[in-house]
Amino acid sequence: MTPPYRVGDELPPLEIPVTRTLIVAGAIASRDYQDVHHDAASAREKGSPDIFMNILTTNGLVGRYITDHFGPTAVLRKVAIRLGAPNYPGDVLRLTGRITELRTADASSGGASSADTSSDEVVDAVEAIEAVVQVTGGNGIGRHVTGTVAVTLPEPSAKRTGA
Amino acid sequence: MSAPEPARREPRRAESRPDPDRLSPAAPEAARPAPSVSGAARPASPAPEPVRSAPPAPEAATESAREPATEPPTEPAPAPPTEPAPEADRLHALLRAYEGRAAATGGSGRDPVNLPMIRHWCEAMGDTSPAYRGPAATAPPTMLQAWTMGGLSGHPAGTGRSAAYDEMFALLDGAGCTSVVATDCEQEYLRPLRPGDRITFDTVIESVSPRKTTALGTGYFVTTRTDVHAEGELAGTHRFRILKYRPARRNEDAERKAPARPRPVVNRDNAGFWAGVAEHRLLIQRCTDCASLRFPWLPGCNTCGGAEWDTVEASGEGTVFSHVVMHHPPFPAFAPDGDGGPYAVALVELAEGVRIVSNVIGVPYDRVRVGMPVHLEFLVADPELELPVFRASESG
Numbered sequence: 386m387t388p389p390y391r392v393g394d395e396l397p398p399l400e401i402p403v404t405r406t407l408i409v410a411g412a413i414a415s416r417d418y419q420d421v422h423h424d425a426a427s428a429r430e431k432g433s434p435d436i437f438m439n440i441l442t443t444n445g446l447v448g449r450y451i452t453d454h455f456g457p458t459a460v461l462r463k464v465a466i467r468l469g470a471p472n473y474p475g476d477v478l479r480l481t482g483r484i485t486e487l488r489t490a491d492a493s494s495g496g497a498s499s500a501d502t503s504s505d506e507v508v509d510a511v512e513a514i515e516a517v518v519q520v521t522g523g524n525g526i527g528r529h530v531t532g533t534v535a536v537t538l539p540e541p542s543a544k545r546t547g548a
Numbered sequence: 549m550s551a552p553e554p555a556r557r558e559p560r561r562a563e564s565r566p567d568p569d570r571l572s573p574a575a576p577e578a579a580r581p582a583p584s585v586s587g588a589a590r591p592a593s594p595a596p597e598p599v600r601s602a603p604p605a606p607e608a609a610t611e612s613a614r615e616p617a618t619e620p621p622t623e624p625a626p627a628p629p630t631e632p633a634p635e636a637d638r639l640h641a642l643l644r645a646y647e648g649r650a651a652a653t654g655g656s657g658r659d660p661v662n663l664p665m666i667r668h669w670c671e672a673m674g675d676t677s678p679a680y681r682g683p684a685a686t687a688p689p690t691m692l693q694a695w696t697m698g699g700l701s702g703h704p705a706g707t708g709r710s711a712a713y714d715e716m717f718a719l720l721d722g723a724g725c726t727s728v729v730a731t732d733c734e735q736e737y738l739r740p741l742r743p744g745d746r747i748t749f750d751t752v753i754e755s756v757s758p759r760k761t762t763a764l765g766t767g768y769f770v771t772t773r774t775d776v777h778a779e780g781e782l783a784g785t786h787r788f789r790i791l792k793y794r795p796a797r798r799n800e801d802a803e804r805k806a807p808a809r810p811r812p813v814v815n816r817d818n819a820g821f822w823a824g825v826a827e828h829r830l831l832i833q834r835c836t837d838c839a840s841l842r843f844p845w846l847p848g849c850n851t852c853g854g855a856e857w858d859t860v861e862a863s864g865e866g867t868v869f870s871h872v873v874m875h876h877p878p879f880p881a882f883a884p885d886g887d888g889g890p891y892a893v894a895l896v897e898l899a900e901g902v903r904i905v906s907n908v909i910g911v912p913y914d915r916v917r918v919g920m921p922v923h924l925e926f927l928v929a930d931p932e933l934e935l936p937v938f939r940a941s942e943s944g
Contacts, residue, residue: 401674407672410668410671410672411672411673413668413672414665414668414669414671414672414673414694415669415691415693415694415697416694416697416698416699417697418699418700432795440730440733441690441693441694441733442672442673444690444733444735445669445672445673445675445688445690445691446673447690448673448675448688448689448690449673449674449675449677449688449690452675452677452679453675453677457677457678457679458679460689460737460740461689461690461737462736462737463734463735463736463737464689464690464733464734464735465732465733465734465735465787466732466733466734467731467732468730468731468732468733
């Protein structure tokens with residue numbers, strides 16, 4: 386998927402192996418020292434089958450998924466996630482995303498409308514400065530995360546490529 | 549040494565042949581679909597085990613990222629309760645009094661925004677974006693909350709969470725809602741964070757839901773909002789929702805605490821035997837045609853094929869004809885100490901000449917010997933189950 390973007394565009398999936406290293410590194414990088422994120426014995430004592438990924442790591446991975454796709458000059462505006470099935474070691478998190486909304490400068494600055502989801506008109510995409518992406522992350526036991534990300538699109542892509 | 553071959557039709561076969569269901573490892577919690585509470589169009593989520601933890605600091609709530617197995621309200625103001633509970637929601641009325649009150653005021657980040665923490669984050673996330681490197685680096689926006697975390701040492705005394713927040717959590721703990729699960733994290737980023745930015749934050753208790761029953765247990769969704777400032781300027785907001793709940797008790801938990809022996813299968817061919825046990829009589833079948841004794845109970849005579857029978861009460865004296873020691877799998881219901889074994893299973897030859905599979909008690913499992921004299925006792929295995937067992941005689 387390259388610019389111009391359209392509502393309904395699917396992002397290529399990103400598969401992330403859920404290793405112990407990732408769970409522990411993510412927990413510590415987010416300064417989250419809850420034992421259930423690094424100590425398997427303690428996690429089991431609390432009824433969990435193993436350590437599991439903390440919410441901040443999931444949040445970071447969702448953010449990375451979006452900026453990996455739209456490029457380093459895209460800027461995250463909002464990341465809202467809801468957790469589902471836990472990420473245990475040995476699983477694979479598979480992130481998928483779909484553009485559900487494209488906002489123009491007018492809309493973003495408080496204007497009335499964003500791109501109509503039924504419209505395929507490229508002009509919407511060309512003028513879009515912000516995209517809303519629905520993100521879903523499944524793992525081997527269910528849906529780990531669902532979320533919505535608003536991202537400001539890189540200017541050159543939105544303005545030039547479609548024109 | 550012969551195996552206890554009559555076990556197939558022996559009434560107490562369960563003692564020597566544990567119920568396969570009970571030997572299967574418990575299905576992982578995560579593999580058990582949990583019903584969706586709200587019925588919203590969302591696939592049923594696996595239910596995790598509850599994490600019991602101390603009341604978290606505002607930021608610590610994020611740290612118990614557990615599967616909610618429920619449908620927490622989408623809006624900050626929660627939907628009506630899933631169950632009408634007028635009397636229980638007197639607690640809700642108390643909890644609501646905390647809405648709008650500060651959970652943390654004037655907290656400050658332990659460190660200014662800095663490149664090493666940014667690099668560690670990017671390494672962990674596998675994020676290679678050049679935006680987070682070099683002289684013009686910004687912090688990944690999703691790090692927002694990391695800058696507010698107390699870490700291992702926590703925030704200095706007097707900062708961080710408020711008395712109101714502690715009070716509210718004490719109310720919930722007092723109601724048995726001692727477990728925490730993070731359900732939602734919503735962040736908005738208003739300005740990039742750059743190395744050197746000093747972080748301060750304020751957290752407000754935004755809402756407390758009515759009591760909700762979820763697959764994890766019954767409790768209350770608590771939503772907080774943290775405003776994160778960099779150099780005094782609002783840089784982002786972080787809305788966070790946890791479920792503070794009383795964990796639902798699971799049946800297998802109860803079973804683990806009080807393991808019960810499998811129930812005998814009582815049918816028309818062996819009902820007389822169990823009726824005898826109920827009267828503390830060990831009854832042996834006797835063929836009325838050829839007078840052969842038989843055990844375990846069968847519909848017909850092994851010797852002559854005769855269908856008619858009566859019973860003889862065993863004297864209760866016997867000897868160990870053969871025995872095995874069960875080491876694995878552990879089966880707490882069968883071991884005297886409840887630890888799952890090892891325990892001895894014996895084929896006891898009764899004085900009348902028939903043999904019965906049972907346990908030998910009164911002697912350690914490794915002291916059971918072939919030829920050991922034993923005598924009948926009735927063991928109250930649990931309030932609903934009595935079983936004939938054999939106690940080793942003193943000389944044994």
